[in-house]
Amino acid sequence: MRLLDHPSPNHGPRPADGVIDMLILHYTGMRTAADAVERLCSPEAQVSAHYLIDEDGTVLRLVAEERRAWHAGLSFWAGRRDVNSASIGIELVNPGHEFGYRPFAEPQMAALERLGRDILARHPIPPRHVLAHSDVAPRRRSDPGELFDWRRLAQAGVGLWPETAAAPAATIAEAQHLLAAIGYETARTGLLDDETRPAVVAFQRHFRPARCDGALDRETRACIAAVAAAI
Secondary structure (H helix, E strand, O other): OOEEEOOOOOEEEOOOOOOOOEEEEEEOOOOOHHHHHHHHOOOOOOOOOOEEEOOOOOEEEOOOOOEEEOOOOOOOEOOEOOHHHHEEEEEEOOOHHHHOOOOOOHHHHHHHHHHHHHHHHHOOOOHHHEEEHHHHOOOOOOOOOOOOOHHHHHHOOOOOOOOOOOOOOOOHHHHHHHHHHHOOOOOOOOOOOOOHHHHHHHHHHHHOOOOOOOOOOHHHHHHHHHHHHHO
16 A cells, blocks of 8 residues: 555544544545645635545545544434544545546555554444545445445454344334434334435445445345344
8 A cells, every 4th residue: 555645734633532533435526636635734624534536546645634634514314413523534545426436446445444444443434434425424425336245245354244133123213213322323113204215325325336226125124124133
């Protein structure tokens, strides 16, 4: 893994009594890596991440881990809304859904596996808190998307991927309850409402990427139950 320092000015202090217990993965969603680096280092943009991994496996360190990078935005996970204060953000160079979404390159994934293991060795981040940007901001974001190989990453020791089946959630309300237990912002309304459907799509992108339609079909409900049982 080739690691280079490329400091961004876009960061701030973390809470003095805080703990880093989340790792959030993004794609850059821009035409080129150079465009992404420029934006992540632009004071006017006011966005950043701790690391950026190019498709050739080169890693840029943009913000020191002890500082609060500005990558998650308006977000929520497991009762917390200030995700930036408790997380490390990694941007993966990929044009994203707007500019020609494609599978993540092998050197990029290998570098992510190594970097992810290094980060987990430094911070108390449980497998269930290795997350997509879309997990913590399902109404706004779709990255890193359905082409990202979460299973591979978990098998490398970074993240959660339950291999065993579970009895599916029987009702929408039960599925909502399990999604909330996992960390998503859902209420037990019994309806596939405007809050629940984006959370289901985000869950599918992470754990059932073959079809990300927001429907609570039997396979999705079984996946939800399996993840909830594994946390």
